[in-house]
Amino acid sequence: MPAGDHHKKRSVRNIMKPYAELTKEELTEIRTQLRAEYKKIQNKDLNLNMARGKPCVEQLDLSMGMMDVLNSDSDLRCEDGADCRNYGVLAGIPEALELMSDMMEVPKDHLIIYGNSSLNIMYDQIARSFTHGVMGSTPWCKLDKVKFLCVVPGYDRHFRITQYFGIENVPVPMLETGPDMDMVEKLVSEDESIKGIWCVPKYSNPTGNSYSDETVRRFARLKPAAKDFRIYWDNAYTVHHLYDIDQDTIIEILAECKRAGNPDLVYKFASTSKVTFPGSGIAALASSLNNLEDIKNQLGVQTIGHDKVNQLRHVRFFKDIHGLVEHMRKHADILRPKFEAVESILEEELGGLGIARWTNPKGGYFISFDTMDGCAKEVVLKCAKAGVAMTPAGATWPGGNDPHDSNIRIAPSFPPIEDLKTATRLLALCTKLTSVEKLLETAE
């Protein structure tokens, strides 16, 4: 593989022969070497973190200009004349609706801008459905059983919301093309207790791949047994590309649902958390007018309005969607080398060994890494014992329970690149060591 080609001095453990084809003696010899090397790294007292999908300091610095766009001389009225400093405006100010509409690829009137957290919006949708139903349906709290489909590997915070409400999380495998749609169609059409599905359709968390056109079309054509079934379409990485031309594009789901005669089927979410500042961005929900009416009836009880000054700050900083896209290019310039470094080291260290697979995403925040079955927990533990924190193994499955014990989420964004390289080499080493130990154990 090209990634490792330039690496001249290959050590014995980097033989490209799959571990499964090695003799017990060869494995034992490798184990001895790997253990010695692991010991050496442990003595370095590392303290690194590859667990969190957080932007790094350089990324945050990109948005510091946003702190300058409003000052005490600024006119804080928005386009329609409303004073952004005062109460009111439930759905968002016009210019922020336009920016988010461009970013989310939906008409302005199909949007509500909320506060700083799209996760909070999703939580609130589940909470409202639980207490008040969906567009007049029976509140879920009155039902004996409610289930949600969870694409796995997926985002732990999604699963935790449904779990918190006592909803049964049903795993559906993520394929190259997106969720296993045969399974989704079958489950959703047969089981009325299934009320939704958690999706990250673009640069998915953690696999990094995007749903195919066929997958999105099949989503829009679902015939759910439950009238109150909704697709929870968390388009968290919609503008989060690593490359300029080589980008993933997915079919816009709201429009596709409308064309398919299923306009009310989806709630779509996005935010600027990883565009400007996580925690100080703006988040939005897009849906059909029917759904929005249902939602606004609740939202108007919950709050008088969200932070309009921050909406204004975002719009005045970006000016328009082109400004935002150019801004994302700067994020890409910081993130791309990090992703490439991780992928290159994994290829160099693990390529051809048959003990791990990983993804090479073109956007988003994660690389999904799969060990041999039954090894992920041990790999993460070994990393931890050598000073590198990884996302807990299993976190990408509902309840933290990966039945294969194989998936590990790699988050390359936050650490400085040298730390990232060190951490990735350790991950590779721990993967090899754990795999050899596993193979020897099985051989005995």
Add this chain to the structure above:
Amino acid sequence: MPAGDHHKKRSVRNIMKPYAELTKEELTEIRTQLRAEYKKIQNKDLNLNMARGKPCVEQLDLSMGMMDVLNSDSDLRCEDGADCRNYGVLAGIPEALELMSDMMEVPKDHLIIYGNSSLNIMYDQIARSFTHGVMGSTPWCKLDKVKFLCVVPGYDRHFRITQYFGIENVPVPMLETGPDMDMVEKLVSEDESIKGIWCVPKYSNPTGNSYSDETVRRFARLKPAAKDFRIYWDNAYTVHHLYDIDQDTIIEILAECKRAGNPDLVYKFASTSKVTFPGSGIAALASSLNNLEDIKNQLGVQTIGHDKVNQLRHVRFFKDIHGLVEHMRKHADILRPKFEAVESILEEELGGLGIARWTNPKGGYFISFDTMDGCAKEVVLKCAKAGVAMTPAGATWPGGNDPHDSNIRIAPSFPPIEDLKTATRLLALCTKLTSVEKLLETAE
């Protein structure tokens, strides 16, 4: 009364004799004059608004300096070194906790700072209790009947939250000293279905008076039949005084509950909505450590954290509680003349007529105005027909249903003072006209 003493040219309708003592002929004559005057005002095509408890532009301008305290050169790390731009910090940054702790008169570790809306915090407490109970109690959605006590007249948005969850709102009269505590004690101790009470303890909405020491002590000593009963203590106007020395002080409820052996009895709310910018302030909840643990278990599922940059902005603007208090003094300088103008005109126009009563608050945002029974709706309608929007009559009662049809909430903050005077004179006129019509009707 002194307010009208300087007003030399008194018209006939300003005779101080109570309307009830006038003959039918006198009333008829007054009616004719009032109708003529009303007609004249109608022809002025007024378009004024005394409905909304919104700060006026001059008040908002006081906080424009907050837009300058952060710029692209600012260090956005908080005291403990956390980068406020990034994810994390669920309960609030240390310096914001200190400011809100000083403002809310509770220890820092008894606080959670949320987003921009204390109403949203209250909603979320009810929603969580509804779906998950309170510290392990049965979720309210599993109960046949849940009731809430509502101090009346009170805040419509409070009542709407409980109403939205199908909770029965039970009115409890507001007295000079606060809620009728005999009634509160009796209801709460006898009825297990009563799970809470909505309170605005200081400069209450809309009456403007504050709970007496005895009232607060009796609150802290409640013996609710329901273990999951909580006092919803919306201290919205805690620093919102109109005068510097002549201020209301109430006993701090968390500490009093702790002393009374009832540490978990109360949720306390406040925000800077009417300190800096409504919609772009920071809101907080204070409670016992047990309650906070219960709440954080839920909050950590709902969000990764609130807007820390805005927390930092507030602290850097005010520096400390003294800065905030000095800032509130400037608000008072703008609001005080407005309150005094309304009160003075009401006294001048209606004093001694026995057809209306109103409050003279020392803080907060409202004046409560009571007509004769059965007149409030008609007064508000007459005002509307002459171009002045008032808060809908009945809004201060659960379900918008004031059984006496007497209470009207006056919001003096938003209109310029000349508009406010015009609107108040119209209110007085409509009150007199409606009262005369009512008295004549009764006489017939």
